Amino acid sequence: MSYSGYPPYGQAPPQHGGYYQQPPPPQQYGAPPPPPQGQYGYQQPPPGQYGQQPPYGAPPPQSGYGAPPPQSGYGAPPPQSGYGAPPPGQYPPPQHGSYGAPPPPAPPQQYGQQPYGAPQQGYGQPPPQHGYGQPPPQAYAPTYPPTPPSLGYGPPQIIGWNGDADANGLRQAMKGFGTDERALIRILAQKDPLQIHTIRDAYTRLHKRDLIKDVKSEVSGWFETGLVAIIRGPLQHDVHMLYDAMSGLGTKEKVLNDVLLGRSNADINAIKSEYLRTFRRRLEDDVRGDLSMKTERHFMIVLGATRAEDSVPVVKSEIDRDVTEVYNATEAKLGTDEMKVCSIFSTRNDNQIRAIAYEYQQRYARSLEDVIRKEFSGHMEDALLYQLRQGLDxxxxxxxxxxxxxxxxxxxxxxxxxxxxxxxxxxxxxxxxxxxxxxxxxxxxxxxxxxxxxxxxxxxxxxxxxxxx
Structure with missing residues (x-):
């Protein structure tokens, strides 16, 4: 069963008007082509009740880390047919604008009239720009809803679930002589971010103690590190990981990649706000202090939170343009325009990156991963490969x-x-x-x-x- 609502590997996202259906993806990282994204033998368990929370294995009430946007509701586009050709007669013929279908006839226009649906330009307003760090023009269209924050990154919520019993169980596991480590694991390891927040508040309210301080005083080593990461919740864990990665000598670049790359605009903005609230420092300033030159500029684009929202469709003409720009910035010239490639990878959503990788392979008979390995090095190479692979699968x-x-x-x-x-x-x-x-x-x-x-x-x-x- 596929991950709820997520388009299979190689399938374009739901479109407004069916502009583009993505062809099958190329082979990646030297391994056989993976199965459709989200179909790795996982079977959804039957629905059940757990307070008012979803059962183990069911999607949480909000999008979790890396989850796709909702596929229905106000402003949501209608679903499209998936990868591969449907059986004859099962689905309607391709609509105008679908990949491989003939283009629709151009509607008649009057002199000076913009095409229907084109962005409006006010009197005296300069023409739209598309520089480094800017998403494609369609990302500003008001009909594309923003990707919601991942669970634990949005505003605080009150859930219909009582954490008092678990808070008392945690205190009992650490009270007196010795610690019941298995009880700590059993209570904490399978709770969602909202439940963890509720348990932590209940622990403070009932016992007038700080749960993290108590855990640190009772356990140690990587077991302690894991428990503290869970108790902090995903957002606080991210900001502490970033702070620790940039403290002292050297920078843990892999941590920066893990926390910041491939994230939604909502999550990036939440991380920046929480970092400032926790450490009284701007995340952008600390990243500038630890990175340098073009890698610093790459991460400034990422922190600008200008990525195309997940609901923005894959448009064939824009994918072709991006493929041409990537080629002209790398293989077509002596030297590499690193910032052009960084800008494209940092301002396109996963479906668009997947389409760019496929079209590049089709046009130039080389994988984008091979191009990145040839044209880049060091941390920038690792960061671009991270963004590419996250988009592919x-x-x-x-x-x-x-x-x-x-x-x-x-x-x-x-x-x-x-x-x-x-x-x-x-x-x-x-x-x-x-x-x-x-x-x-x-x-x-x-x-x-x-x-x-x-x-x-x-x-x-x-x-x-x-x-x-």
């Missing part, structure tokens, strides 16, 4: 990031903890990541984690990926 990409944290000599525990916790907030997402991992690496993610961790740290990571502890 977010589940497979997250699976590869988990393997990256465990591969080689020694485990990169700070990355393993943060990546497992970040993925676990959305249980459907985590289930699809597990399926993608098994598809690519031919091994079970739980077994892989067992080989790299131990003790309570191991049990916490396994519980976060959905194992019964």
């Amino acid at each position: 977010k589940y497979m990409h997250q699976a590869s990031l988990l393997e990256d944290a465990m591969a080689g000599a020694g485990t990169k525990d700070h990355l393993l903890v943060s990546r497992v916790v970040r993925n676990h907030w959305d249980r459907n997402h985590m289930a699809n990541v597990r399926g993608a991992y098994e598809k690519r690496y031919r091994k079970n993610l739980a077994s892989r984690i067992k080989g790299e961790t131990s003790g309570d740290y191991e049990r916490l990571m396994l519980a976060c990926i959905g194992e019964v502890i």
Whole structure:
């Protein structure tokens, strides 16, 4: 079963008027083509009740980390047919503007009249610009609703769920001599961000104590790191990871990539606001202080939160233009216009990036990943590859990031903890990541984690990926 509402790998998003249906994707990262995005053997459990929250495995009431926008409701576009040709007679013929269909006849226009639906330009207003860091003009169309913030990144909410019992259970697990680590895992590992916030508030209200301080005084090591990451919730965890990545000597570039790249505008703005509130410092200033030259400019575009919303459609003419610009900025010239490529990758949504990668392969018989590896290096190369792979298949990409944290000599525990916790907030997402991992690496993610961790740290990571502890 596919992840609810998410278009399969290689399928264009729902369109306004059916402008473009994306063809099948190219082979990526040297592996066989993955299955449709979100279809990695995960089966949705039957609906149930858990207070007023969705059951384990069901999508949360709001979009979780990396979840697609709602597909219905006011302002939502109608769904389109998916990848591949439908059986004869099952679906209506392609509409004008669909990929591969003849273009619609141009409507008659009067002298000086703009095409129907074109952006209006006021008297004395300069023509629209499309420079570095600016999304395509269609991103400003008022008919495309913004991508909602991920669960835990929006305004505080009061949910119909009581956290008093769990708050008392946590206190009992840490009270007196010794600590019941399994109780801490059982209570915390499978709660969503809103439930965690409710439990933390209830703990303070009932016991006049700070839950994070109590956990830090009772446990240690990577087990402590994982529990604290969960208790903080996804937004606070992100800002603390960013702060720690830029503190002291050197910069943990992979942490910057994990937290900031491929995020919605709503999430980026929430992260910037929370960073300022928590540390009394502007995130942009700290990033400028730790990065330099064109990589700094790349991340300034990202932090500008000008990415096309997920509801913005894939338009064939704009994809062709982006492909031409990427080619002209890389292979077509001596030297590379790095900022042109960074701008395109940072201001297009995942569906548009997927379409750009496919069209580039079709036109030039080379994958965009190979082009990036040839034309870029260092942190900028890693960042562009991150954005490309996230657009191609977010589940497979997250699976590869988990393997990256465990591969080689020694485990990169700070990355393993943060990546497992970040993925676990959305249980459907985590289930699809597990399926993608098994598809690519031919091994079970739980077994892989067992080989790299131990003790309570191991049990916490396994519980976060959905194992019964």
